[in-house]
Amino acid sequence: xxxxxxxxxxxxxxxxxxxxxxxxxxxxxxxxxxxxxxxxxxxxxxxxxxxxxxxxxxxxxxxxxxxxxxxxxxxxxxxxxxxxxxxxxxxxxxxxxxxxxxxxxxxxxxxxxxxxxxxxxxxxxxxxxxxxxxxxxxxxxxxxxxxxxxxxxxxxxxxxxxxxxxxxxxxxxxxxxxxxxxxxxxxxxxxxxxxxxxxxxxxxxxxxxxxxxxxxxxxxxxxxxxxxxxxxxxxxxxxxxxxxxxxxxxxxxxxxxxxxxxxxxxxxxxxxxxxxxxxxxxxxxxxxxxxxxxxxxxxxxxxxxxxxxxxxxxxxxxxxxxxxxxxxxxxxxxxxxxxxxxxxxxxxxxxxxxxxxxxxxxxxxxxxxxxxxxxxxxxxxxxxxxxxxxxxxxxxxxxxxxxxxxxxxxxxxxx
Numbered sequence: 460x461x462x463x464x465x466x467x468x469x470x471x472x473x474x475x476x477x478x479x480x481x482x483x484x485x486x487x488x489x490x491x492x493x494x495x496x497x498x499x500x501x502x503x504x505x506x507x508x509x510x511x512x513x514x515x516x517x518x519x520x521x522x523x524x525x526x527x528x529x530x531x532x533x534x535x536x537x538x539x540x541x542x543x544x545x546x547x548x549x550x551x552x553x554x555x556x557x558x559x560x561x562x563x564x565x566x567x568x569x570x571x572x573x574x575x576x577x578x579x580x581x582x583x584x585x586x587x588x589x590x591x592x593x594x595x596x597x598x599x600x601x602x603x604x605x606x607x608x609x610x611x612x613x614x615x616x617x618x619x620x621x622x623x624x625x626x627x628x629x630x631x632x633x634x635x636x637x638x639x640x641x642x643x644x645x646x647x648x649x650x651x652x653x654x655x656x657x658x659x660x661x662x663x664x665x666x667x668x669x670x671x672x673x674x675x676x677x678x679x680x681x682x683x684x685x686x687x688x689x690x691x692x693x694x695x696x697x698x699x700x701x702x703x704x705x706x707x708x709x710x711x712x713x714x715x716x717x718x719x720x721x722x723x724x725x726x727x728x729x730x731x732x733x734x735x736x737x738x739x740x741x742x743x744x745x746x747x748x749x750x751x752x753x754x755x756x757x758x759x760x761x762x763x764x765x766x767x768x769x770x771x772x773x774x775x776x777x778x779x780x781x782x783x784x785x786x787x788x789x790x791x792x793x794x795x796x797x798x799x800x801x802x803x804x805x806x807x808x809x810x811x812x813x814x815x816x817x818x819x820x821x822x823x824x825x826x827x828x829x830x831x832x833x834x835x836x837x838x839x840x841x842x843x844x845x846x847x848x849x850x851x852x853x854x855x856x857x858x859x860x861x862x863x864x865x866x867x868x869x870x871x872x873x874x
Contacts, residue, residue: 475611478598483664488622490587490657493553493650495630497584498522498827500646501560501577503634507643508564509573516831518577523827525581526820533586534593534816542590542812546662550654553583557651561644584823585658589815592619594666596803596811613800614745620796623822624738627706686807692814694863695805698757699798699818701855702791703825705764708848709733709787711833712771715842716780732781736788737795744796753804754867756797757860761853764790768853771846794856801863825852 476484498519506515537545556579563576595615599608637645661667686692714726747756767786774780799818806814829852837845 475595475598475603475615478602479595479666483666486657486660486664487587487591488626489653490585490661491622491626492630492633493557493654493658494584494587494823495626496634496646496650496653497557497580498823498830499631499634500638500650501580503638504561504564504643504647505573505577507638509570513835514570514573516834518573520827520831521574521577522581522584523824523831525578526584526827527581527824529582530584530586530820530823531813531817534589534813535810537586537590537593537812537816538810541668542594543662543667546585546587546590546658546667549583549585550658550662553580553585553658554651554654556580556583557647557654561647565644581823581827585654585661586816586819587658587661588619588623589817589819590812591661592616592799592803592815593812595619596806596815598666609749610745612803613747613796616799616803617742617744617796620741620792620799621738623795624734624741624792627734683807687810687813687817689805691863691866692802692805694859694866695798695801696817696821698761698856698859698863699795699802700821700825701852701859702795702798703822704829705768705791705825705849705852705856706822707826707829707831708833708845708852709829711830712837712842712845712849713780713784715833715837715845717777719842720777722777729777729780729784733784733788733791736785737792739792740789741792741796744793753797753800754860754864756793757801758864760790760793760797761857761860762790763787764794765850765853765857766790768850771849772843794860 501522502515502519505511505518509515533545533549556576560573560576560580563572592615596612599611599615603611633649634646637649710726710730713730717726717729744756764787767783767790770779770783770786774783799815802814802818803811829848833845833848836848
């Protein structure tokens, strides 16, 4: 396997935007959309075709289960063989699975077949966001002067997280638009088309040939697999799983809250209060001074997230909910950026894509699991017990941040 590695010259290195090129960022953004449409699109289709909210929740959870089982393996394959061939195969397989569910859901096939195909959708989900982070980290570490790497890495993780937040607001909106204007199967067909077009373009972009400098000619990594299970890395995985769980529990419990007031159709708009604030503050992380270390950022912003979640238990009107969501947005965006920054700096040599897909899978698995559990709680026990679940998820993020504080140590606060 050919390594595409360039040595750093003595002249000042160009910005990351110039190095990667503007088309790269546009393609990488669009290629995220199918992933953001999958969980909501699957839920919308199954509820409509099978007339079962319970099966819809289980099917969405099956998507998350597939990602949990195979997401990191896709990242490992990308590290071993390069992103381009892996993404091309995965894009084709995922498009086929999306189209298959659109057919199976309306057929006489048993519910188990629907769940199996949904699992396949998750298992073949293109890990565009983690792989984009991996590519950009490789560009930063291999083509920029050491003095510029730390700030550029922080800015890059901030942008990537803001892009994720934006896509996960836009994705469900597109699903709703297609389902309302055409049919419940339309979002999955649309996601299949977008996967072929934009994930394919992302795979074929010149940066798709990049290989970590640590990898040998045959693609093997110098680091052992066991290094992926170090406590300092696993605590980041647990923390980001907590963030994903918060997303799932918050959206579902918010939907129940708004439905109690006859405003269920506005749940997405209310959720956008958190999403927009989260994206804005995620971008703002790049402006924070270097002396505000990564471990301090995680501890600080996760505390803000937890404080905002506690307000959920006291609100009784839409205005109060909007205020709580606004505060939560201040905490969750910077926390997510910080966790990805830790993931980048703690990746074992030659395994950046593996680590980034571990973190990306943690978000989607947490989101799917949180949504499924919260839906059951809301249906059986009501909205107030359901609102306890985002608080528990926020507590997981904060506790993981506290553990990370002690694992990191004052001498190595940003690693």
